[in-house]
Amino acid sequence: MIRLENISKQNGKQIVFIEASAALQRGEKIGLVGPNGAGKTTLFRMITGEELPDEGQVSVDRGVSIGYFSQDVGDMSGKSAVLEVIDGVGPVSELAAAMAELEAAMGDPDCADDMDDLLARYGEVQGRFDELDGYALDGRAREILGGLGFSPEMMDGDVAKLSGGWKMRVALARILLMRPDVMLLDEPSNHLDLESLIWLENFLKGFDGALLMTSHDREFMNRIVGKIVEIDGGSLTSYSGDYEFYRQQRAVAEVQQQAQFERQQAMLAKEIAFIERFKARASHAAQVQSRVKKLEKIDRVEPPKRQQTVRFEFQPAPRSGEDVATLKNIHKSYGARKIYEGLDFQIRRRERWCVMGVNGAGKSTLLKLVAGESKPDQGSVARGPSVRMGYFAQHAMEVLDGDRTVLQFLEDSFPQAGQAPLRALAGCFGFSGDEIEKKCRVLSGGEKARLVMARMLFDPPNFLVLDEPTNHLDIATKQMLIEALSRYEGAMLFVSHDRHFLAALSNRVLELTPDGLHTYGGGYTEYVERTGQEAPGLRS
Template identity: 35%
Template sequence: MSLLTISDVTIRIAGRVLLDGADLAVDPGRRIGLVGRNGVGKSTLLRAIAGDIAIDGGQIRLASRARLGRVKQEAPDGDASLLETVLEGDPERLSLLAEAESEATDPHRLAEVHDRLRAIGADSAPSRAATILAGLGFDAAAQARPVASFSGGWRMRVALATALFAQPDLLLLDEPTNHLDLEATLWLESWLAKFPGAALVVSHDRGLLDRCVDSIAHLDRGKITLTPGGFDEFVRIRTERAAQQASMAEKIAEQRAHMQSFVDRFRYKASKARQAQARLKAIEKLPAIEAVVEDAPTRFAFPEPQQIAPPILSLDRVSVGYGGAPVLRGLSLRVDMDDRIALLGANGNGKSTLAKLIAGKLEPLSGEMRRGPKLKVGYFAQHQTDELVASETPVDHMARAIPRAMPQQVRAQLARFGLDADRADTPVANLSGGEKARLLLALATRDAPQLLILDEPTNHLDIDAREALVRALADFSGAVLLITHDPHLVELVADRLWLVADGSVRPYDGDLDEYRALLAERARPAARQDAPTRRDERRERADARAAAAPLRRRAKEAETRIARLTDERKRIEAKLADPGLYAPGRAADVTAAQTRLAAVVRAIEAAEADWLEAEEALAAASA
């Protein structure tokens, strides 16, 4: 029997049909990812399941006595500690404890109460709550603090912890990673993978959808289609179905055209009239194949920056912080044009502080920061949404940011990030979160910066927009500094990792899988000890991985440089093949292109040599 059954459900919001006769069944223990473009109704469906809104048709049935868990919309508040707040998320336990302490409880009922308390693990509840809070980034000291002492984002983590702690039969999660850092996201992935109950998860995080769900429910044009497997499998199946459907539609169209041609030629000839009528009937019986309707692909494009000499930015024993108190100390780092750097480290360790320093929003407390004289920095952060003027349009914002630009140039910059004419003229108050993020990206890159700092750029972007961002960053010839909770984005974009922890920033030589393993090892309870031989074997393997990590990182960085430089060489060669480049008065452009091409060719040769050296060293180490 299904835990949740959605039958022929229709939902309208403000006159717009979001769901139109949709069906879905969630069996016990199933974990389903609910996906679809922004605005199709995913969050609305979760609210309908929870009973927050009424449906316009059909039926939503939850199995009797099934417990439903969800993250509350309002962040928790008050003087209760984090641990107390999470423990209150299991009302059955609280009720049973109160009944057990009541003098009015008769002995038979008291025995039942204690049996039930043992069954739900009431004694271990504080430990379980503390483990969940620790996984979401709260240490023992933080767990004892009142909820009201935390910011809104951290309190939403407490709300998530409360929902996880309740151990519901069906867990509803709507973008659960939006308020998490990468470390907490990785922990949540691990928790969900082991969760014994059913879950319906709305998420645009491909990594989470691939590692934590067993089916994908695709909400599109009011209908829900269920496919087995994670998101990658969903994409494969959907692509194959679309190809098969298009092929079948083409064959039937050809068959129909052939028959119609015969009818058109012979329907008025007495000798062929009977055959013509037969073919008319055959045409009517041909199956109707619904056309494959694909949404227009989302495309982003960053302006091409002017090349400047390396390093474009360097730090020498820099300390930075607020009000004279340093958050980070002794920073000695450099950034080059071809760098793709992702920052690791839990929230509160200083990642955003480092980003603000590099963006020029903060000045060093000590040490020296050197910037290229022509360096332009584009800075994107989600909190900038609060700085947008709700009554103004994207065109208004962009025109104010580039006052000397012509109207068509203003709109062209917005169009780079998918803000077409209609959305460009829509007041910010009426834009979705994803559309506001696109506006912020357009504003951040209006000057064609050589260094792009992206602080949680994907929070409100759907999966298609995230993929568009990945493609645009691959084509971008400047440097990127990335802060994100999205492992998929890190793996596809970054070729260098910096770990921000303990008041410092240092290169991390492993990859993201090794960082996952490191976090899992740290999270392992200290009391849980393996046999010495297994522990020693694990340590030896870890030491071997650590020794080889710098070489693997070096080879990977070289591969990325080769790919990026090869793309740039193709663009320059195409430019040099354009006859328009050799028009009168453009001699300087020709010289600049030829000079850059020669530099790129030398850089490719150096990168190839670096890759070969690293691969040979790896082969020798594993021999």
């Protein structure tokens, strides 16, 4: 359906692709992987025709429809979320908007004299809407938005009032409703909670078209794709299987290529030593010349392209007492909405609690209460006397001084540390080379999150409160964080929608439900086994 043939592409001084080739066949579900900046978004844009390769050809079979979801959702205003989603299907949304206007006019006393004309016009528009299966589209749009976490009020409300994350979901719903022949999804798992993520996973597994997607969520990718295309060093390499199989195959191929490289290097060294030793002797001239020609004809084995991996080591955190945080008889409401009524909860040393609950259950509120960012209406929150807390929340990124560089921000935070360890810290969190001189104002949301986390973990507290710490982190950085936190000996309380992160780090589960608080002694994996669900209210 889609073929990339010997494409080359250069953006400024960066060479993105060099004679790279790949194909997407009918019904295939492919995961596109590669380090940040490797060219994943550029590849999507070339397939849609938004960019052209410098050399080579991108061809799409005649009549193939493509739906492209990107992180740039554009402007959304003047419509409800439902109409914005239906808008992607074409004229149906215009008819729906016309019907809504006519319905409003028919209910307006000032338009009573025009009622016959309004009724006639409404009949025409409604008939055309029905012909185009508009009522079914409305139902499907609502089903998709519901799966992505929208309440009925949000579906019918002004889309302009939604946050950026919710607008992303609207843009994603628009592509899902289209059901094109090919879906190109650039990080569709961003901005989704666990329930929505699992719903999307099931939707895409049932999608019968072709799919090419990127995702920083390895579990999400594992369950959907049957093939991986890797971008690395300007080339495209295909691997059959899911993401885990790709990692294993890549590791095996790397070992084999390294062995081939070393064998060839040993042979070359031996041949070169012979040439150097006997090149001045007339008696060996023929042998030397023969070996020189042989070396010129050899296809050189390249060393494997090693993906840069970083490792972050925690400094030992000071030991806390056994009681880290205690919440007693907590009551908390927002207006008429009651979040907690008499909640009791305790966190002890070395416990790692992941907090589960549907949207609105109070997960972030609980973390804010524990962190002291919010006060209970009634009850008490107490932390142990030797507890030193680190709190990561999305709003923490707003405190960055836009005029300071990444390095200056870290130097301001740790004036005694010296540049070498701070540069190493920045490198672990994705700021290498000139990136450490970036001003904070130009950092993306993900880069800001990494920088705030780097500061928090350099001088580690003995109690970490983390609200969605993996948002925007790529797979490699997530893995580095998981490995670092797995060696961390303090207590943790966290919310995450990343199932790999949940399974790797939790040893306790706190589930917030309408009928109260439930605790589970094991981690997330045990929670899934015991409840039969990966998220509250969803059966696996």
